[in-house]
Amino acid sequence: MYIKNNRGFTLIELLVVIAIIGILSAVVLASLNTARSKGGDAAIQSDIGGIRSQAEIYRTDNASYGTNGTDESSCAAADNLFSDPTIVKQVTAADAANASGSVTCNVAANGTAYAVSAELVSTAGTYYCVDSTGAATTTATALGVATTCS
Numbered sequence: 001m002y003i004k005n006n007r008g009f010t011l012i013e014l015l016v017v018i019a020i021i022g023i024l025s026a027v028v029l030a031s032l033n034t035a036r037s038k039g040g041d042a043a044i045q046s047d048i049g050g051i052r053s054q055a056e057i058y059r060t061d062n063a064s065y066g067t068n069g070t071d072e073s074s075c076a077a078a079d080n081l082f083s084d085p086t087i088v089k090q091v092t093a094a095d096a097a098n099a100s101g102s103v104t105c106n107v108a109a110n111g112t113a114y115a116v117s118a119e120l121v122s123t124a125g126t127y128y129c130v131d132s133t134g135a136a137t138t139t140a141t142a143l144g145v146a147t148t149c150s
Contacts, residue, residue, distance in 0.1 A: 040097045040121035045128050047094040048103075048118050052130045054086045055114060064111030065132065075105035081114060082107070094118045102127075104143040117143040 058081040059065055066080020075082050075091045082091065082105045095103045095118070102119035117129035120138070129149035130136045141150050 034122075037122040041128075043097040044094045044118050044120060047090045047097065048116060048128050048130055049136055050090050051087050051116050052134075052136065054084060054090070055081050055132065058084050058087070065114045066107050067109070067111050075103055075116070077105075077107070080107040080111070082116075091116070097121065102142075106143065106145055106147050108147045113147040115143055115147045115149055117149065 055065060062081075066077065066082070075088075075095075077083050081087055091103050091105065095101055098119050098121050100119055103116065104118075105114070105116045107114045113132045115129060115131035117127045117139075119142075120126045120128055125140060127139050127142060128137075129139055129143055131147065131149045133148055135149045137149050139150055143149070
């Protein structure tokens with residue numbers, strides 16, 4: 001025989017369930033934020049790393065990396081590798097990924113070297129840098145006017 005129980009849930013039971021759901025959602029949101037910042041770092045590293053191969057194509061076509069000198073903090077130049085349309089897109093994408101405008105692009109005055117770096121998203125004050133020596137590294141030092149990653 002089936003006995004129908006119209007009792008329902010008590011207020012305490014409902015509050016416990018709501019608290020558990022709240023705790024679980026907080027854990028999930030924290031994990032999503034970590035994943036989002038790591039994804040941003042990966043995008044920056046990919047974009048900045050892609051500049052290295054495009055820079056070598058530019059140097060092969062133009063016999064140097066350009067002549068604009070150092071401290072191209074805006075990464076906008078008319079007479080060096082940072083005017084190449086593909087590199088411009090990669091710099092713009094890295095700039096958008098870190099949302100801080102902290103991409104720095106430098107070319108040696110004689111056009112024999114370059115370096116580019118961008119601040120990573122997950123850890124403020126950490127930069128990803130590539131240069132003409134083949135270095136691709138994460139550093140705690142901003143690029144400044146150097147043409148090699150420190």
